[in-house]
Amino acid sequence: xxxxxxxxxxxxxxxxxxxxxxxxxxxxxxxxxxxxxxxxxxxxxxxxxxxxxxxxxxxxxxxxxxxxxxxxxxxxxxxxxxxxxxxxxxxxxxxxxxxxxxxxxxxxxxxxxxxxxxxxxxxxxxxxxxxxxxxxxxxxxxxxxxxxxxxxxxxxxxxxxxxxxxxxxxxxxxxxxxxxxxxxxxxxxxxxxxxxxxxxxxxxxxxxxxxxxxxxxxxxxxxxxxxxxxxxxxxxxxxxxxxxxxxxxxxxxxxxxxxxxxxxxxxxxxxxxxxxxxxxxxxxxxxxxxxxx
Amino acid sequence: xxxxxxxxxxxxxxxxxxxxxxxxxxxxxxxxxxxxxxxxxxxxxxxxxxxxxxxxxxxxxxxxxxxxxxxxxxxxxxxxxxxxxxxxxxxxxxxxxxxxxxxxxxxxxxxxxxxxxxxxxxxxxxx
Numbered sequence: 001x002x003x004x005x006x007x008x009x010x011x012x013x014x015x016x017x018x019x020x021x022x023x024x025x026x027x028x029x030x031x032x033x034x035x036x037x038x039x040x041x042x043x044x045x046x047x048x049x050x051x052x053x054x055x056x057x058x059x060x061x062x063x064x065x066x067x068x069x070x071x072x073x074x075x076x077x078x079x080x081x082x083x084x085x086x087x088x089x090x091x092x093x094x095x096x097x098x099x100x101x102x103x104x105x106x107x108x109x110x111x112x113x114x115x116x117x118x119x120x121x122x123x124x125x126x127x128x129x130x131x132x133x134x135x136x137x138x139x140x141x142x143x144x145x146x147x148x149x150x151x152x153x154x155x156x157x158x159x160x161x162x163x164x165x166x167x168x169x170x171x172x173x174x175x176x177x178x179x180x181x182x183x184x185x186x187x188x189x190x191x192x193x194x195x196x197x198x199x200x201x202x203x204x205x206x207x208x209x210x211x212x213x214x215x216x217x218x219x220x221x222x223x224x225x226x227x228x229x230x231x232x233x234x235x236x237x238x239x240x241x242x243x244x245x246x247x248x249x250x251x252x253x254x255x256x257x258x259x260x261x262x263x264x265x266x267x268x269x270x271x272x273x274x275x276x277x278x279x280x281x282x283x284x285x286x287x288x289x290x291x292x293x
Numbered sequence: 294x295x296x297x298x299x300x301x302x303x304x305x306x307x308x309x310x311x312x313x314x315x316x317x318x319x320x321x322x323x324x325x326x327x328x329x330x331x332x333x334x335x336x337x338x339x340x341x342x343x344x345x346x347x348x349x350x351x352x353x354x355x356x357x358x359x360x361x362x363x364x365x366x367x368x369x370x371x372x373x374x375x376x377x378x379x380x381x382x383x384x385x386x387x388x389x390x391x392x393x394x395x396x397x398x399x400x401x402x403x404x405x406x407x408x409x410x411x412x413x414x415x416x417x418x419x420x
Contacts, residue, residue: 010329010330013326013328016324056330057330058330058331058332061330061332062332065332071316071320072312072316075312075315075316075319075320076312076315078319079310079315079318079319082319092324093318093319093322093323093324094323094324094325094326095319095320095322095323095324095325095326096319096320096323097328097330097332098325098326098328099328099329099330100328100329100330101329101330105328105329109326109328113326117324120324131314199317199321202313202317219322249310249311249314252318255318255319255322255323256318256322258322258323258324
């Protein structure tokens with residue numbers, strides 16, 4: 001490989017923030033065990049770490065991204081820094097592995113992307129993100145939903161088919177109930193959130209074993225001062241539907257709300273439930289609601 | 294059952310967060326800015342799609358000593374390289390057959406360029 005010593009360190013950028021109230025925690029380390037530091041330019045701060053070119057140059061990075069152990073470690077280190085930043089500000093997280101040659105490259109980015117970054121920071125300022133998932137327990141769409149489980153083997157082929165049909169119908173009922181529950185929860189949460197994004201359902205294989213089917217995978221941008229109230233809202237649904245489990249993750253930095261508010265062709269799906277919901281109580285999200293309306 | 298895996302305070306405890314949830318956000322969300330080191334995002338998205346299918350089991354599978362994804366071309370550059378080499382050899386062999394069958398025909402003369410283009414356009418081969 002033709003690499004010179006001059007470029008043996010690159011800059012890994014975690015996030016862009018408004019100017020921080022103070023220095024980062026001295027003990028904090030991120031990707032490649034390097035302590036993150038600040039690069040300021042034109043009213044923005046990039047939080048960067050030095051990383052070795054032998055791991056983050058083009059070819060090694062490509063190879064590393066396909067190494068699941070490396071990817072998992074890097075993802076957790078990335079998130080650790082973002083999470084530390086959320087204690088002091090509302091960081092705008094960058095996609096994993098955004099790498100520049102040097103600090104001046106980072107400053108050039110803060111220059112060229114200045115307006116877009118400010119627009120997104122305006123939207124997420126004072127907010128955190130909750131992840132809300134609804135799981136339909138495995139088997140709930142088969143035996144549950146009130147269908148009596150047949151005792152003993154079917155007496156005849158016709159009995160067998162009848163049992164099968166009853167099970168299938170019960171499954172459809174359970175699935176329909178789950179969808180209805182998710183729809184109502186979505187509408188309720190959308191009223192209390194500044195913005196909503198629906199993500200593709202997570203594969204059951206992704207989750208804890210026995211998690212079942214993911215019928216809702218949403219992200220909610222919530223004002224910090226209402227973060228607890230938002231959780232209580234979800235808590236009230238507890239136990240209201242047998243076979244359904246609501247899982248909350250976070251609080252995250254606003255990972256899911258990093259599309260440009262000015263970009264009309266934004267392809268991140270907002271929750272359609274939010275459209276039919278009446279305007280929520282006053283909170284600093286007017287621009288978002290107005291734009292989505 | 295409601296299971297808030299994290300309360301709003303304190304921020305900054307990531308130890309218990311599910312790897313799948315972390316990957317979903319840091320790989321799939323977050324603002325995209327073109328850095329100096331440009332990785333084709335399509336590659337990452339392909340990887341992410343595969344991760345959706347397998348990643349949950351990765352930690353468990355590793356414990357059990359299963360590493361089947363290392364032979365999966367879309368998850369392992371090593372497997373992809375060997376697959377490309379095999380494909381390339383196969384293409385060359387078929388090209389030679391074509392040339393022998395039709396030495397004077399136009400199609401045959403355009404074929405080598407295609408194979409060459411495919412070969413040099415693949416970054417994996419350059420490493």
